[in-house]
Amino acid sequence: MRMGESEQVVDLFRNHYNIPLIHEDASELFLGKLNGVSDPETKRKIIGGTFIDVFDECAKRIGGADFLAQGTLYPDVIESVSFTGGPSVTIKSHHNVGGLPARMKMKLVEPMRELFKDEVRELGRELGMPEDFIRRHPFPGPGLAIRMPGDITPEKLNILRQADAIYIDEIKKAGLYDEIWQAFAVLLPVKTVGVMGDGRTYEYVCAIRAVTSTDGMTADSYPFTHEFLGRVMNRIINEVKGINRVVYDITSKPPGTIEWE
Amino acid sequence: MENASQTLTPNVNLNHDHILILDFGSQVTQLIARRLRESGVYCEIWPFNDADELKIKAYNPKGIILSGGPCSVLDDDSPRAPTCVFEMGVPVLGICYGQQTMVQQLGGVVEGEVNKTDGSREFGRAFVELTSESPLFKGSWKKGAKEQVWMSHGDHVAKLPEGFSPVAKSEGAPFAVIANEEKKFYGVQFHPEVVHTLHGAELYKNFTHNICGCSGDWTMASFREEAIAKIRAQVGKAKVVCGLSGGWIKRHGRFASRSYR
Numbered sequence: 255m256r257m258g259e260s261e262q263v264v265d266l267f268r269n270h271y272n273i274p275l276i277h278e279d280a281s282e283l284f285l286g287k288l289n290g291v292s293d294p295e296t297k298r299k300i301i302g303g304t305f306i307d308v309f310d311e312c313a314k315r316i317g318g319a320d321f322l323a324q325g326t327l328y329p330d331v332i333e334s335v336s337f338t339g340g341p342s343v344t345i346k347s348h349h350n351v352g353g354l355p356a357r358m359k360m361k362l363v364e365p366m367r368e369l370f371k372d373e374v375r376e377l378g379r380e381l382g383m384p385e386d387f388i389r390r391h392p393f394p395g396p397g398l399a400i401r402m403p404g405d406i407t408p409e410k411l412n413i414l415r416q417a418d419a420i421y422i423d424e425i426k427k428a429g430l431y432d433e434i435w436q437a438f439a440v441l442l443p444v445k446t447v448g449v450m451g452d453g454r455t456y457e458y459v460c461a462i463r464a465v466t467s468t469d470g471m472t473a474d475s476y477p478f479t480h481e482f483l484g485r486v487m488n489r490i491i492n493e494v495k496g497i498n499r500v501v502y503d504i505t506s507k508p509p510g511t512i513e514w515e
Numbered sequence: 516m517e518n519a520s521q522t523l524t525p526n527v528n529l530n531h532d533h534i535l536i537l538d539f540g541s542q543v544t545q546l547i548a549r550r551l552r553e554s555g556v557y558c559e560i561w562p563f564n565d566a567d568e569l570k571i572k573a574y575n576p577k578g579i580i581l582s583g584g585p586c587s588v589l590d591d592d593s594p595r596a597p598t599c600v601f602e603m604g605v606p607v608l609g610i611c612y613g614q615q616t617m618v619q620q621l622g623g624v625v626e627g628e629v630n631k632t633d634g635s636r637e638f639g640r641a642f643v644e645l646t647s648e649s650p651l652f653k654g655s656w657k658k659g660a661k662e663q664v665w666m667s668h669g670d671h672v673a674k675l676p677e678g679f680s681p682v683a684k685s686e687g688a689p690f691a692v693i694a695n696e697e698k699k700f701y702g703v704q705f706h707p708e709v710v711h712t713l714h715g716a717e718l719y720k721n722f723t724h725n726i727c728g729c730s731g732d733w734t735m736a737s738f739r740e741e742a743i744a745k746i747r748a749q750v751g752k753a754k755v756v757c758g759l760s761g762g763w764i765k766r767h768g769r770f771a772s773r774s775y776r
Binding site: 263267275305309312313316317318319320321322323324328329332333335360363365368369370372373376377379380381 | 526528538539540545548549552557559560561562563564565584735736738739742745746749750753754755756757758759
């Protein structure tokens with residue numbers, strides 16, 4: 255989770271909606287299993303598998319559940335026409351929590367399976383959700399682990415969370431958050447030499463990324479001004495111990511992807 | 516499992532006026548659905564080869580849209596719309612490939628490009644000249660006007676089926692827009708669903724609201740009430756688990772009876 259995110263979600267559900275939300279902190283379990291792993295696909299598999307284990311465990315603790323609610327959207331269930339695989343159509347099987355319903359013998363509740371993303375945002379407003387939650391940028395399932403090429407350590411996660419929070423804060427202050435599809439910081443597994451005060455430093459490189467897109471299928475990097483980028487660089491290096499260089503990722507999709515792993 | 520969840524929850528959205536979009540594999544078919552939803556019309560996208568007469572009649576659409584697609588109607592085994600589409604007495608709108616297959620299925624003629632320089636191929640921005648009035652352009656395009664559209668075609672309609680007359684032409688397509696006003700069948704060679712076709716959204720609105728008679732009753736305000744009722748009916752007093760946002764926070768309890776109140 256990003257900085258302060260767990261607290262925000264817990265607060266919204268417990269205090270705003272009066273829903274007795276269970277907040278399970280399994281960070282040690284995840285970090286233990288990810289120790290020394292740097293291959294992106296292996297990371298994703300470990301995180302997906304561990305997620306199911308923990309979810310299953312929590313569900314058992316409350317005496318099991320008959321239904322799993324998940325946020326499947328219409329683009330996830332539209333069957334795509336395929337001309338290469340013969341006359342039959344390719345049917346997408348989409349599960350946000352892969353394999354979980356079958357393993358736990360649960361039925362699905364998918365209230366949004368006929369809606370597009372912008373309709374879901376509209377529905378959120380109808381339900382009186384805070385605008386901050388409605389407009390929140392997409393966040394990948396495997397979380398910050400895939401915004402950190404190389405191995406994952408609590409120390410690096412802490413550095414990344416701080417840098418990301420500063421970057422997003424500056425974007426919001428500049429009034430650009432809603433113009434951008436997705437913005438985030440990436441911590442590179444590379445240290446470079448710098449000079450701060452009178453001393454030589456040898457610390458991590460932080461890449462910042464921001465893209466515009468209408469659907470996530472194609473994307474362009476956001477044309478920040480140099481002045482804005484300079485301000486972000488200044489704050490990250492001054493405020494985050496462990497980073498001494500900031501770079502801006504200008505790759506479009508294609509050929510790049512929005513996330514780094 | 517997808518099917519199981521579908522049978523459990525009847526599609527109450529069909530209580531609203533609704534349109535069927537038959538997909539022939541265009542990259543932008545989803546945008547057709549977006550334009551319709553934006554004007555308050557519920558619609559579903561079905562693959563052309565997963566839509567038999569029984570299924571279409573049970574769905575009972577107020578109108579049918581045939582999407583574009585990558586094939587040529589001149590090729591053997593290229594896709595066709597189910598014949599019932601033209602026999603149900605509902606308005607039909609064919610887009611690009613959808614227009615061409617409609618023309619061919621109703622007895623007209625489609626021609627391929629003679630060579631790549633004969634001017635019949637049009638990709639990207641093009642202009643159509645309105646040669647006749649049509650309900651399709653009510654309140655937007657006038658006879659004699661030249662309007663910007665987005666084209667992406669090699670083949671074009673060369674001879675109209677009986678009952679059709681031309682409404683607009685372009686440089687590469689003598690029948691860029693065609694209509695059988697009596698049967699309410701329309702065909703356009705361009706793609707009104709992309710933003711580069713100026714006033715394309717109005718064309719869809721004219722088709723769904725004025726020609727098919729949809730009332731625009733699909734709103735998130737109405738969806739909210741119906742979705743809540745649907746979840747209550749599906750879940751009853753059973754337990755539902757739901758993971759939240761990338762992390763995995765969850766709650767338990769009688770989801771349907773409490774969390775949506």
